Amino acid sequence: MKLSREEVLHIATIYRLGLSEADIEKARDQLSNILENFEVLKEVDTTNVPPTAQSITLSNVMQDDVPRPSLPSEDVLANAPVREEDFFKLRPVLESGGV
């Protein structure tokens, strides 16, 4: 079962991942090949087996809400692609055609 072009584009769209034409064709072949290999999991009986999300037994780790110094804003903004004063400057969201 080879992934269709539409399926690949759907994955790319929901992630907002840009792909070239060559990327799309390559993804169809390679992803299909890898997904085929996942089929073997169907043979494992997992009735009444709980899922493992992580391997340690900790859950709901809490700590006291104690204020501590933050990084200086100059340091935080040093890697900003575009900044204005003390802000990251982004493109308009609503004018981009919504979600």
Add this chain to the structure above:
Amino acid sequence: MTPNYFDLTIHEAHDLLKARKISAVELMQICRNRIEDVERDVRAVITVTEETALVQAKEADRRIARGDMTPLTGVPALIKDNMCTKGVRTTCSSKMLENFVPPYNATVIEKLNAAGMVLIGKTNMDEFAMGSSTENSALFTTHNPWDLTRVPGGSSGGSAAGVTASEAVYALGSDTGGSIRQPAGFCNVTGLKPTYGRVSRYGLVAFASSLDQIGPLTKDALDAALVMNVISGHDACDSTSAPEPVPDYTRGLTGDLHGMKLGIPKEYYVEGMEAGVESVMQAAIKKLEELGATVGWGVSLPHTRYSLPVYYIIAPSEASANLARYDGSKYGYSYKDTDNMWEAMEKTRQFGFGAEVKRRIMLGTYALSAGYYDAYYLKAQKVRTLIRREFDAAFEKYDALVTPTSPTVPFKIGEKADNPLQMYLSDVCTLPINIAGVPAISIPAGFSEGLPVGMQIIGKPFSEPALFKISHAFQQATDWHKQRPPLKPD
């Protein structure tokens, strides 16, 4: 005979520094010269941090002079380029982070700094730690110092190659599915993937958060124990960090394995394993028996064969979530040539991420998407439970399990680059360990066709002391770990 100072272990360097036979500044310069001599061939290091290393080495010499030294004070180290180093570029070997300079240190860096580390450079890796050969680096490919036409393994290939080529005394790597152990095996160094939660992940660029662990790559087991003494422990900045007390890992290295029960799981000795690797393993296991260990051959972990699909569903799923932060808005590469927000985000990722990263993002997005979540992600998490239970059961009978680290010796550069599934198979012996969250170490076990073979020793959660004990005993009785590649300086 004058010793090759660049060949020193941490404990040897410490003894010389302590006796004032060498200064930290001299040792730093020796490593700096060594980097210059071999880097044209090896290409393990992305950024050489000479200026800060000199400052740190001078400070180390002051500490040594006032008798305030730790075993790591003044010892030069390499750090994989996915751990944040304040003020030092941290690229993840990706175009996305090529010019990223972190405003803070990872917890492991803070701890090593407090111990007196001299950071000499940041090492090459597969982009975002996704890969098994370092060929996925968007910057350049690292070469295996044992044979420059072969890969050093990955994703911590730069750290492993850098240590075996003695460009520094030790290194840190990270391991999500074998990324410390497989390159350690390929490059003939000692590499530990600690128990999940043992070492803080704060400041480690996230790949797959339920699998990632930071660990040492060193020239022997004692060195790995010395590094673990510093980097282990609970960290409030990492909510998955374990509150277990940290033992002194250098204790119990007696060289004697009487009373230890080692299991040999048969599923790790089949399909695709090279004959040369098998005979090295046979000899290594015999040596462990001679040292007093009891070896049980009848161990079976039948779900091992599902580790590959389980891993390649869970890791890409977590990666797709983690890498969603790279949208070009706060840091990293940002596509500029549009006013449209969505287009900017898509193009940022299209040009910022390499082929393997995109492949895994798509795999993960697919596995998590509506209609496929139960069949892929949830199913993989359930099989993960079965794999963990199998390890739990094995550790009721055995103190540790012994397997090859990789089924093959290092492969040729380019050999598997166009076949992702073949590349994934090179981690078949190391993936189950991250899935179960248990610790495992790879140590040099011998050579096949002149190339290193690693032995993997797997333990129950927080049994790092047992892994060090076994590794140290083996290294007292063999000298495989002392072999160095025949590099010719330029």
